[in-house]
Structure formats: C-alpha cells, structure tokens
Amino acid sequence: MLEIYDTSLRDGSQMEGISYSTEDKLNITQKLDELGIDYVEGGWPGSNPKDIEYFKKVQELELENVQVVAFASTRRAKVAAAEDKNLQAVVDSGVDVATIFGKTWDLHVTDALKTDLDENLKMVEDSIKYLVENGIEVHFDAEHFFDGYKANPDYALEVLKAAERGGTATLVLCDTNGGTLPSEIRDIIADIQDKVETPLGIHAHNDSDVAVANSIAAVEEGVHHVQGTINGYGERCGNANLSSIIPNLNIKYEEDFNCITDNQLFKLTEVSRYVSEVANLTPPTHSPYVGDSAFAHKGGIHVSAILREPETYEHVKPEIVGNQRRVLVSELSGKSNLVYKAEELGIDLDDENTDLKAVLDKVKELEHQGYHFEGAEASFELLVEKAAGRYEKLFQLEGIRIITEKRGEINPISEASIKVTVNGEKVHTAAEGDGPVNALDKALRKALRRFYPTLEEIHLIDYKVRVLEGKDGTAAKVRVLIESGNGHETWGTVGASTNIIEASWQALVDSIEYGIKLKSDPNEQ
C-alpha cells in the first residue's frame, strides 16, 4: 500500500479563512483515522501553545491508522541541534514521527536563510540525526526541490544525500511554489531515482492546476509516499487534493497503488464534507468524486441512458466513494427525469392515482416562469405533493406588511408585521430584521413557533438571488434560492417573482413547510 500523508492541519490551515481550534484539529484527526490515512501532520510544536496543546491531547485519542506527525524546520545556522528550541519542542511533544523541512534551492539558502551552502547541508543532516537518535521516525521535506533542481541539480541532490546521512525515512520532494508541470515531475524523478537509496515522497501545490496529476505522475515514477490535504485546502491555490488522489489511485490502478481499503474509501465523501464543515467553508460542490454535483446529470438525453447503464456516463460508481447520483430537474427534463427524481425522493408517481402529465406540465410551466428546481429539491417535492393532491397547508396567510426606513445617510431599519391563521387561530405579530427579507423570515417564525416547536431546529444556511432577464432593471424577475437545515439534513427551496419579497416569501414558506413535514413524517426519519 502507498503511504498517504495528510497536512490539512498544518499546510492546509494556511488557507485564507481557515482557523482551526484545538478541538477542530482533534476531530479532524479522528475522521482522518476513520478514512485510513497513514500520517497526519498536526502542526509546529515549536510555533505556538495551541499546537503544543494539540500534541498533548491527541495522545488521548485511540487511533487505528493514523500516526501523528510534528513539523519543524532544520536547526538554526551555527546552533547545535540539541540546543535548537524547535527541535527540542518536537522531542517534548511526545510524537513518534516528525517531518523536518529544509532548503534545497541554493538561491534560498543564501538569500532567505542567509547562510552558506555547506552549513545548510549540516543543518539538514544534524537536525534529522538528532531526532532519529531520540527515537523519532523522520521524514524530510525537500522544500522547493523541483525549482532547486532546475537551478542547481548537484546541490539539490547533495541536500537529499545529507538527509539520507541523517537517517531520514523518506525524501519528500516538494513543489513548494506549485509551478512544475507533470512532464517535468516525471523527468526529474526519473533522473534522481537511482542516485538515492531512500524511498521518495511527493508534496505538490496547485498553482498550475495540476497538483493531482503531479502526485499521480510521481507515483507512476515510483514514489510511495503522497502528501496533500482533504479538499485540496491550502495557501494560495491549495495543496494536492487527497479527495481526488486517493480514489484515482485506489480505483484506476493495480492493487499495489491502493492507499486505503474499500470500506475506508466509502467514507471519503463524508470526510470531505466534514472537513469543510469544520473549516466553515461551503462544501466543494463541483469537486471530483466527493462534490454534491460530481455525479449530477442535467442533460435530458443522458438521463434515460444513465438509468439503463450508469457506466456509460459515469467514470466510476458514486457509491464507491460514498457519494450518490443526482438527476437534476431542469428545462431539459423529460418524463424519465421526473419519474427518477420522484423515486429518488420516495414518491411513487407510477401509481394510477397520480396524473404524471399534470405534474410534468406544472413543472414545465413553473420553469418557464423562472422557477429552477436544481438545488431546490424540497420545493420540487412539495410541488409534486400538491400536483398529486397529497398536500395540506400548515397555515393560512392573512397579510404581510414590511416597512424599510432610512433617515439621512445612516443604515435603514426593516420591520415586518404578519397575520396568519393556524388551526383556526389568528396570529398577528411583528419583527425587525437586517433587511426586509430577514425581517419577514423572523416574523413568520415568531408566528408559527408556538404551533410547530420543531421550527426551532430549522435554520437558513444560504440565500441566493438571481435576476432572470436583466432587461427591465429593478423591475426584472428574480429567482430566490434558499438552503435550510435542521442539523441532520439540508434542503433547498425556490421562489420566483418580479417582486423580490414575493419570491423570497415563496422560498421561505416552502423551506419551513418542508422542514416541519420532514420532522413529522416518520418515513423521512
């Protein structure tokens, strides 16, 4: 099996917008263990107390597959390894495995480190040797290796040999700036392959949009250790995306390129989405293998074929990576989409009570009016229920009034009042909000909460507005897409109108009705 080394918690956390708590890092470590990852780079024990705390607490986790790795640079110039604070911190962190990064590009040694080339060699050798003598397995990250090798191949190679003398377990070749292309990766690895004894690793960045290809090319050239991050998170354009590399290697090559077991691969989609949740980033919708759209089919022609023989339009079976096929209902839809879609939602449209054509006509009519059921499956489900006559209202709207007031240059205030009838009882209430739609949302919830306590759990995740035809300026027709969740599930709803309040209202009502229905319908649990 190949070694998979995840640096989501170190290099990955360099990404703009990511800032993990110690708890986050421990949870992610646990998840990566379930995925069958071999190494998890937890952070720099030397750099900050947060990381020190992580290395302390991570020892309490019961990990089956993961070995936790501490990261550090080579010792300072002209300082004994034993005297170097960072290396000492690695020893004190109690890890069994560490990764040391060192310069291999001569330009960086002289300009960034401001030391001479020989001292840098000693720094690499000493640092590794010191940790090995302390019973630690060491991997060496050869920073800027490919750029360094292109600039000065002899020196770059000398650095690798220094690391070997130090006793490193792996020579990890880093494309730190992410500028190297697959053909260069191949040539350079082939070039040095027989000049070193130690097994090689690859650490790629995605600045040229080929980090996954570079990692695979390296493996084809004999590299046995692959570094990257879940979802490809990382600084600038990110690190090599393990969520793509792992399935590529597991599914598309001979067994000896396997990284994890089939049962672990089945967890890939779940882990990818878990990490994006913890990172508080929107899950990567269009990501290969794990994205929500990775196996989503829109083209009308396709669908009937897909239902007959999936492999004709899918490069792998979505189930293998724990993802699922989705058929999108859109203008291009035919009857087959509709029936498949309905089945997917657990609605049987084939029973004689349902007028299939009536449902399809309704869908097409609404789509013509600007409704869009992609990403609005909840509205679609409610629509089908209505068309099939299996739907009952949760409340009757009597009226709404929303007032937005702005005085001078200060920000406006929005207030909504609403009057509804629920179970024959009239409720009249009001709320303020950030803008008219937010005020309306709050007022509606306030009015219904007493009757539907589960409403508490339902919250809005995303609110999108799309203007359909620009021609009429501010009077143009708008489509509102709302994504809601209750902690366990998420669902999308849609509304369309020339009045953004009306469009938002429709999407809001669907969102809440679907959420409450979900809770009260045992079949959905």
Add this chain to the structure above:
Amino acid sequence: MLEIYDTSLRDGSQMEGISYSTEDKLNITQKLDELGIDYVEGGWPGSNPKDIEYFKKVQELELENVQVVAFASTRRAKVAAAEDKNLQAVVDSGVDVATIFGKTWDLHVTDALKTDLDENLKMVEDSIKYLVENGIEVHFDAEHFFDGYKANPDYALEVLKAAERGGTATLVLCDTNGGTLPSEIRDIIADIQDKVETPLGIHAHNDSDVAVANSIAAVEEGVHHVQGTINGYGERCGNANLSSIIPNLNIKYEEDFNCITDNQLFKLTEVSRYVSEVANLTPPTHSPYVGDSAFAHKGGIHVSAILREPETYEHVKPEIVGNQRRVLVSELSGKSNLVYKAEELGIDLDDENTDLKAVLDKVKELEHQGYHFEGAEASFELLVEKAAGRYEKLFQLEGIRIITEKRGEINPISEASIKVTVNGEKVHTAAEGDGPVNALDKALRKALRRFYPTLEEIHLIDYKVRVLEGKDGTAAKVRVLIESGNGHETWGTVGASTNIIEASWQALVDSIEYGIKLKSDPNEQ
C-alpha cells in the same frame, strides 16, 4: 499558435446553477473576443429558440478574434443529412463554423443511439460532408473517444476516418466522462497519431481532477486544438479550465505552444471574474492564476523575501495574467494596479493634487467590506473622484420609507416615499413599483427629474444581487450590481450591505449620479 476553443456557452452552461440569458451569452462572447479566443461554441441552433436568437444577434457583434460555432449531433439514423432538422438549423443559423459530435464507443452506438455500427459511421460522414458542402468549416467531437478506444480501438478509429472522409477540419478527442488519466491520454494519442491525417483536438472533463493536465499532455503529444471553459465551468466536475490551460501553455512552454498574445493574457483575470459575475457564481477565490488568493502571501518570513525576489515564492508574475500579489504589509502592489485602472478610465492620478494613498486605502477598505469594482467602473470612478476631493453631491437625502404589503395569496404591492434636498429645495414624493427596489428607483427619479432633465435618458439595463457569505441566511451581506445606459453608453455601479435596500440604494445613486455627470461633463462626450 494553438487553437483555443471555448464552450462556456454550451457545455459550460450545463453546470448546475448556471442559466444564461441571451444577453449574458452575447456579453461573454464579446469578452472572449477581447481575450483572443479563436472559437466560441454558442449553443445548439436546433435545440431551442433562445439559442436561435443568440446566433441571430451575435452576427451584429464586431468580433476581431472569435469565430462563433454552432453545435449539433450527427444526423438521425436512416435519415438523409439534408432532411435532418438539427443540421438544417445549423445551416440556417448563418455560422461559418460548426461542431458535430458523434459516437465513437460501440456500446453507445448500439445502446444509446440504438442503431448499428455501420449506420453510425455513415451518420458521421454524411453529417460533416453536408455541412462542408454548405460552406461550413466543421470540427468533429469524437464523444467518449478514450473510453471507446479502450473498449474497441478499431471501431473508434473507423469513426475518426469516417469524419475525415466527411472533410472535418479537426478530430477532437473527447474524454466525455472525465475518467481518463494523463498517462492514458498520452499513450492513446501517440497510438493513433500516425493513423490519421487530420489535426487533432482535445476536449477534457474534470471528473478525475486532471482535465488541465490531460489537455496539456495532449498538446505535448502534438494536439493543436484545445477545448475548455473559463473557470472550468461545466456539468458535474466541470470542463478543462481554460483559465489555467492558457497561461500554462503561454508561459511555461516554447513559443509554438502560445495560445494568445501577451496583451490578451493580461486580460485573463478580468475575463475570469467577469464570467463568474455573469453566471452569478462566486468568483473562484483559490483558482490558479486568476483567483483572488492565487498570489496571496501570508505575513511572516515570506514577505520580505517576496518583495526582494518574488520568483522565489511565485511560479509566475501575477501581472502577466492581470492578477496581483496580495501581501499584507505592502500596498505597492495595489498602487500600480490602481493607477493602471484609473488611466483606463481616463483619470490622471499622477497629478500632485491627488492623494494616491488615500484613494488606495479607500478602495481597499471598500473591497474588504464586499464592494467589487469589476463590472462597476462607474462606482469606481465616482469613488476616485470623491477620494480625490473632486466630487460634489447632486442631492441630499433626508429620508426614505418603503412599504411592501401582501394580502392573502395575491401578489404584494410595494410603495416608496422619499424626501431629498436639491439646490436647497426640499422635495417629498412617492411611487409604487414592482418590489421595493423598483419602487425606490421610481421615487428617486421622480424627485430629481425636475432638476436633472437628462435623467429621462438614463435607464437601468440589469440588476444583479449576490449574497457574499451565505452563512447567515437572509441576514447575509449582499452585493448589488446595476448596469445602466443612456442610449449611447452603458455603465456599472455597485453597492454592498446586509440590507438589500441599502445596497441597492448605493448602486442606484451611483448609477444616476454617474449618468447625469456623464451628460454634463464635456470631456466625457
């Protein structure tokens, strides 16, 4: 030069969430022309009235580089090409170039097309021949070529030869399911290279996260025509990303791999962000080359080194692709960009009266708040005028009140009242509209019309709303982009706030102030 073929408007529009208006498609075509793209696949003339309208209107554009391409499948089985509606629609669309896609995977011929292998060969040859005889340059998309070749190499090759007999200009090898890896792409292309006379093209999908690498590998193997989409938009995991392929080929290879000129490459970032704006998708922050974070460096060790020698931490210079380095400590990077942009707008920021730093700080502050000046040059120009102290208000806002009222299930009514002071005179008026923003727009115009009669000529062309961070649902921050025109010119303005009314107000006021200023400023005529 290599041929670059963009299918953003056809294959790209298959992406979940994208639905372009005809106006959107024309605007994108114009932008792609500025980028120096050779071919733009506009749609299927046979499929729907929207596409027919596009092909009609696109003939009115003055395009320097782009050839507009119509897309269609091969003729139906057992039907003469001349009788086939789709092929007829291509001829009627008035294009000089068309792309025909046909099956190369035997399984698809028998199972999806439900015809025999020989008939499929005839369908390919006839369809191409028919269009060629009608004076149209034809490219052949060999659908599922790589999968087909692996399943039945002889038949896949026969299909290519049938296309050659038909007189195709290019044999475009499609990895339709996106499941092929670079090494397979190389082997298969090398394999067929000398078995066909016609130049080859590549059309890759990103389901294995290697579409960019596959396209480059194909070019290294001698392919001269590359298909893809801006930002890699497309069905499932998207198409090959031209925003990455073009700079990779232009910058990292010998001249004969160039796709566009240096001046065109400089527009890459602008075009990428423009397309995402029109698609109403969040601009791809971490995308290679064009992403906002593509050259973003976090503080610390890096920074000083980067400022001394950028190439030590950047694989290419950001300016080459019209992007910019983002280093927290330095506003130098932004300054040149600002001056460049201002010059573009005919504003001289180099005169000693202008406090360049003040202007820059203001821009940075607003961009941080979510303002976005791509597609909002009018707001940018007003901003510069304000920061440079060369701006005077047209009116003083006293107050606004907008009421939206909905009774039962009927559509709501929106009414706005506004109070402003113009030339020391108080005006208090009101108007009804289609939604709160439209009502506000009408009321403001009503209040100002008497003082600024040229307002009559200013009208809104487009109104777009984008939610910036979805996390807070309906309370999320929104950005409003408005496009306005006066018959001779069009201009864009922007507003941002948690309250959509406030954001719209800001964009509206800029739109009207800029329009009136335009009329009254002789230099602008």
